[in-house]
Amino acid sequence: MASGARPPFTLVGFKHGFVRAQALAPGVLLYGVVFGILATEARLSALESVLTSIFIYSGSAQMAALQVWRDGAQLLPLFAAIVLMNARYVLYGAALRPWLAGTPPLASYGTLFFLGDGNWALAMAERERGQDDAAFVLGSGIAMFAPWIFGTLIGRLSGGLIGDPARYGLDFMLIAFSAALLIGMWKGKADLGPVLAAGLAAAMLAPFVSSGWIIVAGGLAAAAAGALLFRNPAPSEALP
Known part of the structure; x- marks a missing residue:
């Protein structure tokens, strides 16, 4: 793409991103189920759990927020934890700026709303291979956003059916999941x-x-x- 030219933002690029991200969708769905079950322990309703996943849309931040909420619901540390855990998105946005800067504001900011760790990494890899259609980022983002919300709802409803997660040791899931993330990120x-x-x-x-x-x-x-x-x-x- 020529320097200064507006990148394409097409339905073809959207579909390509949506299809490419399907390999990540099952893991995102499972992660959402885990969050939904833990939300039961934190006494969030199904609606509150789903809205949290929609508007925060960050597994690590939401897990940290649940811990804060469960231990007293103090708003200042709650907000601080969410902001801190999501600070990496500043770098993600900067990395995507050369790709999205030329797109219309609605398309650009709408795409960033659906940005997650997995589809960001996928999009950057695709761009390295020569993909120049910025709609790829949006398509891959929605492909991961939908199972995250659906997984949250499944987990919250199933958590309500089993009662207190602590009875089955499920209250340990936050610690176990955090440890798994640490191992996966260890370089x-x-x-x-x-x-x-x-x-x-x-x-x-x-x-x-x-x-x-x-x-x-x-x-x-x-x-x-x-x-x-x-x-x-x-x-x-x-x-x-």
Whole structure:
């Protein structure tokens, strides 16, 4: 695509993105079911659970928010946890700017509303392969948004049928799911610093503050450690 030209935004690109993202949809559906079940424990109604998934639309942020809500529903740490966990979308948006900057505002901001971790990574990979139709991002986003909402509803309704999730050990799902995410995101020894910083901050504050603030403090400590460790990358790691 020529520099400065408006990228195409077509139905063909939308369909291509929607189809390509189907491979990720089952995992998103399962993740939504987990959130819905945990929402039962946090005493959110089915409507509240679905609206949370619609307007926050971030598994990690919603899991953190559930922990805060369950331990007292303090609004300030609740908002802080959501903002902190979703801060990565600032970088996602910046990475997509060369692709979406030339599209009409409605198409551009509508696409960003449906942006998630999986379809962002998929879209960036497609762009590297030469895909220039910006509607790919929207199509792949909706392909993941729909199972997330449907999974949330399934989980919340099934959680209501089984009663208290703690009776079956399902209250441990948040910890287990967070551990699984950590393992999946682990890239090597370089990640140890932020993990240790988060753990240390959480351990130091645990006797004094609610779990909501512990999540916020751990996230800030990990971000600070990551910024310090990767501020001056080794020559072999530097971008060309």
